[in-house]
Amino acid sequence: MNERMKMLFEKVPAVILATAGTDGVPNAVPVGAKKILDDETILISDQFLNKTLANLKRNPKVSVTFFEGHEGYQLKGSVTIETAGKRYEETAAWIEELGNKVGFPLQSKGAVILKIKEIYGVSPGPGAGKKLA
Numbered sequence: 301m302n303e304r305m306k307m308l309f310e311k312v313p314a315v316i317l318a319t320a321g322t323d324g325v326p327n328a329v330p331v332g333a334k335k336i337l338d339d340e341t342i343l344i345s346d347q348f349l350n351k352t353l354a355n356l357k358r359n360p361k362v363s364v365t366f367f368e369g370h371e372g373y374q375l376k377g378s379v380t381i382e383t384a385g386k387r388y389e390e391t392a393a394w395i396e397e398l399g400n401k402v403g404f405p406l407q408s409k410g411a412v413i414l415k416i417k418e419i420y421g422v423s424p425g426p427g428a429g430k431k432l433a
């Protein structure tokens with residue numbers, strides 16, 4: 301992601317995480333616990349993922365869409381899920397703190413790490429759907 305995409309990714313309250321089951325049925329859900337690890341990697345914390353998680357275990361390919369106003373981007377790639385280790389521990393601490401802040405207990409079950417392979421624009425207009433990276 302370039303600087304502009306990263307700025308928008310961080311600014312939006314939630315992004316749409318889309319997965320597909322092996323039966324081909326799509327499943328798209330909003331997720332707000334998201335972080336940028338580097339230009340090609342994002343992390344999503346799993347507190348409540350259910351059908352999404354079942355899909356990811358069989359098919360790790362996802363798309364993640366985010367937008368504000370008429371500007372939007374779609375990331376595509378494959379995820380790995382970490383339920384132990386440094387990145388998971390840091391995610392668990394972050395989510396626990398988030399829960400304390402909102403006064404509602406939250407627990408991370410895993411860190412979903414997306415390695416971005418392709419980026420598409422989804423802004424309406426002549427560039428709609430074009431591959432950007």
Ligand SMILES: Cc1cc2nc3c(=O)[nH]c(=O)nc-3n(C[C@H](O)[C@H](O)[C@H](O)COP(=O)(O)O)c2cc1C
Nearest residue numbers: 314329330331332333345346347348349350351352
């Ligand atoms: C605004 C918003 C933000 C959410 N953020 C997260 C999140 O960061 N992590 C998470 O696991 N679930 C989050 N959820 C819940 C998921 O969207 C969804 O309920 C969960 O994945 C279960 O759906 P599934 O069975 O299709 O996976 C959020 C829901 C909303 C409405």
